[in-house]
Amino acid sequence: MANIPWYKNPEMIVALSALIIGLVTAFTSIYSAYVDREYARASVWPRLEIFRSFNGSSFSYGVNNSGTGPALIKYAKVYDGSKYLKHWKDIEAFKNIRQSHLSNRTLSPQNSITPVSYKGKDAQKIAEADNSISIELCYCSIYDECWLIDRNNRPEEIEACMISEEQQFLQ
Structure with missing residues (x-):
């Protein structure tokens, strides 16, 4: 019997082929799971916007969720100048x-x-008093991804919503 190199042996070719197919399948499964998770997160992404409305005889503040998922508002911070307000x-x-x-x-x-x-x-x-008022909201998605937003409406991603008791707006 002739001495065949190991890489030309039919059993080894089959084994290496099975190994390569297994690795490609594992990589594809991992990547597919990653894409599915990202899609699930994107499908429930909240996007809050703070707005003010004034037309001479009426004034209001509003908060709109223009995102694709629910926003869990964890806290609000309202301050007038440098004084934190409760109500x-x-x-x-x-x-x-x-x-x-x-x-x-x-x-x-x-x-x-x-x-x-x-x-x-x-x-x-009331509209004139509004000039010194700042509003900040901290909100999270259902996947506990959290953002801070103020009246500039530029969300900043943060680790978690935490606030001291003296700064928290109660109403």
Whole structure:
């Protein structure tokens, strides 16, 4: 019997072929799982936008979710100058306006909330008071990916939503 090199042996060719096919299959499966996870994350990506509306006789703030998934609003931070506020009524001009809850909410995709609304003769005074107000929201997706957004509407990805008790807006 002739001495055949190992790489020309039919059993070795079959074994190496099976190994290569197995490696290609494993790589394809891993890549496919990665793409599926990224698609799942993208299909539930929230995108909050803070907006203000003023037309002379009415004033309001709004938060819109223009993303594809629910936004879990973890906290809101509202401050007037350098003073952190707990409630909208802490702003003198906002004493007689309609107010609703902003923190710790779930905002469905393509929906919005109006945390502050006013119609009446003092809308101009409220709009002027708005110039010194800053609003910051921290929200997460259902996959616990979190973002910070302020009135510039440029989300910044962060590790987690954490806030000190003295800075947290309660309403």
